[in-house]
Amino acid sequence: MHRILIFCCFLTLGLSLVSCKKDPEICVDCLEDLAFKQAVRDSTPYVLNVPSWLPKPIIPSDNVLTMKGVALGRRLFYDPILSKDSTQSCASCHSLDKSFTDGLPLSKGEKGLVGIRNSMALVNLAYNTRGFFWDGRVNSLENQVLHPIEDPLEMNNTIQEVELRLRRSKMYPALFKEAFGITAKNEITIDLLARAIAQFERTLISGNSRYDQIIWGQKGFPEEDEARGIELFFIEFAGNINHPGCSHCHFNPLFTDNQFRNNGLDYVASLLDFKDPGRRNTTQNINDSGRFRVPTLRNIAFTAPYMHDGRFKTLEEVLQQYEKGGHGVINEDPNILPFKLSDRDKKDLIAFLNMLSDPSFINNKDFSNPF
Numbered sequence: 001m002h003r004i005l006i007f008c009c010f011l012t013l014g015l016s017l018v019s020c021k022k023d024p025e026i027c028v029d030c031l032e033d034l035a036f037k038q039a040v041r042d043s044t045p046y047v048l049n050v051p052s053w054l055p056k057p058i059i060p061s062d063n064v065l066t067m068k069g070v071a072l073g074r075r076l077f078y079d080p081i082l083s084k085d086s087t088q089s090c091a092s093c094h095s096l097d098k099s100f101t102d103g104l105p106l107s108k109g110e111k112g113l114v115g116i117r118n119s120m121a122l123v124n125l126a127y128n129t130r131g132f133f134w135d136g137r138v139n140s141l142e143n144q145v146l147h148p149i150e151d152p153l154e155m156n157n158t159i160q161e162v163e164l165r166l167r168r169s170k171m172y173p174a175l176f177k178e179a180f181g182i183t184a185k186n187e188i189t190i191d192l193l194a195r196a197i198a199q200f201e202r203t204l205i206s207g208n209s210r211y212d213q214i215i216w217g218q219k220g221f222p223e224e225d226e227a228r229g230i231e232l233f234f235i236e237f238a239g240n241i242n243h244p245g246c247s248h249c250h251f252n253p254l255f256t257d258n259q260f261r262n263n264g265l266d267y268v269a270s271l272l273d274f275k276d277p278g279r280r281n282t283t284q285n286i287n288d289s290g291r292f293r294v295p296t297l298r299n300i301a302f303t304a305p306y307m308h309d310g311r312f313k314t315l316e317e318v319l320q321q322y323e324k325g326g327h328g329v330i331n332e333d334p335n336i337l338p339f340k341l342s343d344r345d346k347k348d349l350i351a352f353l354n355m356l357s358d359p360s361f362i363n364n365k366d367f368s369n370p371f
């Protein structure tokens, strides 16, 4: 038996040496096949590091986080292989130093084509159960991934092409095997890619800002302007025109309620006149026209310009808008009311918003480009 085995080994070795001489490429293939064959599934769990003041992240039982899954997702997130002409990765529009936004009013896709919306921060996504995108049109992170890949204004690619490239790549087959235990390269699917990226995205947790450290971590005290800003942001008193009531929609600890609301940006004569129908796209309900998901204010200092269309360059401009109290359009949220803040009040409110910056998030080496 042993002799037969040894004989077979020599025979295969001999054959591959012969084929090497003839065609060096086949030999490279042999090595890659070997890497794939030798890879073994590794389900070591990924342990999320969540501050005690944040809720428990919601992780779906059919896509639990593993070290290998998260690492693969991170690689795919940063790999331009996903876009048709291999120029754009997810990170092109979601850059870590900007809390995973792109600094543009409207995102630019492959070949510089301009999209219709402002890139969204990828922060604390694991807590959102109300739908992703500004209009909440997809219900899970797994389902979200396909959209940018296939969007002609973004990565402009097809599922078949992405699967083909991953199956043919040098490194991915072994990585997919380690993460998901596939047994053949053609078991690499867009579905597994989406699961890996979603795993990585659920690790993007930010909860260690100066505000958190002072309020929950009991480390230090706010400066005077910050303390006044905190009061202006949180204290709500109907009829008190000096309290804008921001926390009604952007509340602790995530600074969003993930609901869809019209915060009074535009005047329209009829609900059908909004340039971007927003939530109506998803529900087909006319009352949802011009409603958008309330975005988190965590890391807001890093994510200018602001709103779904990036219309405001600065937080000062944002406050000037809110001061007006909307335009009286019928589906405006009842909490959008006019208020009056002095220049000092505005500075203080912005000092508070700046407290929500989390340098440990944007400098986290586990989130950066692995290439």
Ligand code: HEC
Pocket (backbone or CB within 6 Å): 077, 082, 088, 089, 090, 091, 092, 093, 094, 107, 108, 109, 110, 115, 117, 118, 119, 120, 121, 122, 125, 131, 132, 133, 134, 135, 141, 144, 145, 148, 149, 153, 154, 155, 197, 201
């Ligand atoms: C061309 C720029 C661009 C590229 C490339 C891009 N995105 Fe986005 N991303 C956006 C924009 C713009 C939005 C908001 C779109 C909307 O609301 O319609 C968004 C929204 C998202 C959201 C929703 C966040 C939330 O809170 O609802 C996620 C998640 C996301 N992108 C992940 C990815 C991933 C993963 C990739 C790569 C597969 C990717 N993006 C590639 C621009 C881009």
Ligand code: HEC
Pocket (backbone or CB within 6 Å): 244, 245, 246, 247, 248, 249, 250, 260, 261, 262, 263, 265, 292, 293, 294, 295, 296, 297, 300, 303, 305, 306, 307, 308, 309, 315, 318, 319, 322, 333, 334, 335, 336
């Ligand atoms: C009625 C709920 C509501 C209230 C009250 C509210 N907001 Fe908002 N906020 C929203 C919604 C909805 C959006 C997204 C709107 C859009 O893009 O069309 C938003 C967007 C923002 C943005 C832009 C975020 C980004 O990522 O682009 C900032 C900054 C902001 N709000 C700050 C504040 C401040 C400061 C206050 C108090 C003065 C406040 N908000 C009060 C609902 C609210």
